[in-house]
Amino acid sequence: MIVTVTPNAALDVTYRVPRLVPGAAHRASAVESRAGGKGVNVARVLHALGAPTRALGIAGGHDGAAVVRDLAEAGIVHEFTEVDAGSRRTTTILSTVDETVTLISEPGPALSEQDWARFAASVGAAARGASVLVCSGSLPGGVPVSAYADLLRGVEVPTVLDTSGPALLAGLSARPSVVKPNLTELREVTGIGDPLRAAEELRRAGAGAVVASLGAEGMLAVADGGSWLARPSRALTGNTTGAGDAAVAGIALELAKGAPGWPAVLRRAVALSAAAVLGPLAGDFDIEHYRREHDAVEVDHATGTDD
DSSP: OEEEEETTOEEEEEEEESOOOTTSOOOOSEEEEEEESHHHHHHHHHHHTTOOEEEEEEEEHHHHHHHHHHHHHHTOOEEEEEESSOOEEEEEEEETTTTEEEEEEOOOOBOOHHHHHHHHHHHHHHHTTOSEEEEESOOOBTSOTTHHHHHHTTOOSOEEEEOOHHHHHHHGGGOOSEEOOBHHHHHHHHOOSSHHHHHHHHHHTTOSEEEEEOGGGOEEEEETTEEEEEEOSSOOOSOOTTHHHHHHHHHHHHHHTSSOOHHHHHHHHHHHHHHHHTSSSTTOOOHHHHHHHHHHOEEEEOOOOOO
């Protein structure tokens, strides 16, 4: 059972417009809403692949109730801690003419110490029966920056941490098995322009391995035994908002098998990430493209560059 943890779950609302023009009024051709947040998206991908998974999160208010209801309707096993503060929304605007994606994320609720303690207890209980524990996304208000480190510390199964900024840096003290920043997040927390050197810096700070999304350039893994760069077979355009979460699902699947072979981890992560770009909403992916792409991903040993 792969357990995903989304402390700052959201109701994702997606608008499709012909073209997004700043300062103009727009008429959406379609509006869709569903349970979201990075860990929820990971669980949705795993569920679609038939992998046993449980989604943990925090929900409150009308939007929180909608999140929990959508998970139940999707058949995703979940355990959400109910709080008084209302859950956040994220708004995605897809411009169909130029295929651009604009994302607006609300900060999320402010939690009490009691709220967080109840949630942390549920994570601790679920981790004891997990094959992999995945912690993803931003932290809600009212919790310390060390919150992910506190959740991960002492967990006896492989762990994946996908967050950014101070929460990522603080989380390294718990020595997660894998951290998965994107290129911007990697540079922000290290101040190093070369992704290979930056990933090595995160490993020195406590990460067991670093898998970094490099956008169209593919994905980099730095771990015991070497460094590898994987590239998709071709560039794709579409909705990129869930691509990183699909990659995390791929990483978790490989970790659940035991000692990972990092080229295999990258191949699955890149194939799922690419297939997610073709999905209509975050958490969706084109399964036929994933199956074709899995064998087409190119994996080579990585070399660094000068800043």
